[in-house]
Amino acid sequence: MTLSMYQASVPVFLRALGNLHHVLKKGEAHAHAKNISPDVLLQTRLIPDMLPLTRQVQIATDMAKNGTARLAGVEPLKFEDTETSFDQLYARIERAVEYIKGFKPEQVDGSEARQVTIKTRNGEQHFEGQAYLLHYLLPNLFFHCTTAYAILRSSGVEIGKSDYMGKF
Amino acid sequence: MTLSMYQASVPVFLRALGNLHHVLKKGEAHAHAKNISPDVLLQTRLIPDMLPLTRQVQIATDMAKNGTARLAGVEPLKFEDTETSFDQLYARIERAVEYIKGFKPEQVDGSEARQVTIKTRNGEQHFEGQAYLLHYLLPNLFFHCTTAYAILRSSGVEIGKSDYMGKF
Numbered sequence: 001m002t003l004s005m006y007q008a009s010v011p012v013f014l015r016a017l018g019n020l021h022h023v024l025k026k027g028e029a030h031a032h033a034k035n036i037s038p039d040v041l042l043q044t045r046l047i048p049d050m051l052p053l054t055r056q057v058q059i060a061t062d063m064a065k066n067g068t069a070r071l072a073g074v075e076p077l078k079f080e081d082t083e084t085s086f087d088q089l090y091a092r093i094e095r096a097v098e099y100i101k102g103f104k105p106e107q108v109d110g111s112e113a114r115q116v117t118i119k120t121r122n123g124e125q126h127f128e129g130q131a132y133l134l135h136y137l138l139p140n141l142f143f144h145c146t147t148a149y150a151i152l153r154s155s156g157v158e159i160g161k162s163d164y165m166g167k168f
Numbered sequence: 169m170t171l172s173m174y175q176a177s178v179p180v181f182l183r184a185l186g187n188l189h190h191v192l193k194k195g196e197a198h199a200h201a202k203n204i205s206p207d208v209l210l211q212t213r214l215i216p217d218m219l220p221l222t223r224q225v226q227i228a229t230d231m232a233k234n235g236t237a238r239l240a241g242v243e244p245l246k247f248e249d250t251e252t253s254f255d256q257l258y259a260r261i262e263r264a265v266e267y268i269k270g271f272k273p274e275q276v277d278g279s280e281a282r283q284v285t286i287k288t289r290n291g292e293q294h295f296e297g298q299a300y301l302l303h304y305l306l307p308n309l310f311f312h313c314t315t316a317y318a319i320l321r322s323s324g325v326e327i328g329k330s331d332y333m334g335k336f
């Protein structure tokens with residue numbers, strides 16, 4: 001077993017999305033048990049000028065699916081950001097997982113020096129594949145998964161660190 | 169350039185610790201400007217049953233330094249958790265950075281299948297090096313860096329995502 005660009009990306013992304021799905025499920029169950037409208041939870045922000053739960057999930061899935069595609073040198077499939085329910089967020093995660101699983105290791109492996117260009121608020125940003133994965137995608141993905149977790153936990157959902165980390 | 173266990177760990181850890189240092193500096197400046205006792209900020213929790221800022225920084229540095237050592241097959245240097253000021257936290261980060269920089273790539277490379285055992289609240293946990301890095305260390309490190317960021321932001325510190333991500 002040798003570390004490769006595929007190994008350092010796809011299994012990490014899939015695990016993070018699985019754990020995100022798991023904490024969302026606990027959030028939905030909590031809303032149901034406490035008679036909280038799911039909308040309230042989905043629109044909750046950790047801090048007023050941060051993004052609400054729905055956007056955290058949308059961005060986390062985008063990091064994973066766009067990241068996989070760009071490492072493979074493929075233009076990412078675009079998802080419309082129209083989810084308004086837990087079920088729709090689960091479907092988005094599932095769709096991202098299926099999309100990511102559609103890439104073969106040989107498409108992602110060897111992408112260390114592949115040129116990746118992304119559009120940000122501050123214009124275009126250029127990366128080599130390895131820096132894109134390690135210094136952009138991973139910190140970003142875990143930022144949004146952690147923030148989604150913190151939104152739910154701050155809303156009273158009984159989750160702990162092990163829900164975010166997943167089973168070993 | 170080919171991805172390796174060293175490349176996927178040490179530069180990622182050093183960058184995360186550098187960005188953590190940067191957001192802490194902004195937090196300290198905010199406390200000073202607003203006449204907030206630094207102690208208050210250091211003891212602030214995002215959610216009452218989560219750990220305070222000081223512990224988030226201690227754990228983030230531990231993930232990076234312990235992770236590097238264990239991947240290299242070395243018993244990690246233990247830091248006492250005694251910091252009570254921003255300066256002491258900066259010193260801890262600096263000490264962790266120097267410690268991590270003391271490892272050579274050849275000590276960490278090839279650790280994909282190295283057996284790593286850690287002690288957790290639930291007993292011993294066993295990993296192979298690659299899973300330890302990708303599925304334990306990285307999600308954990310970014311969890312604590314994100315939480316430290318969110319504690320500061322929730323306390324009114326003017327920081328944004330780019331402070332957490334660092335410069336490109």
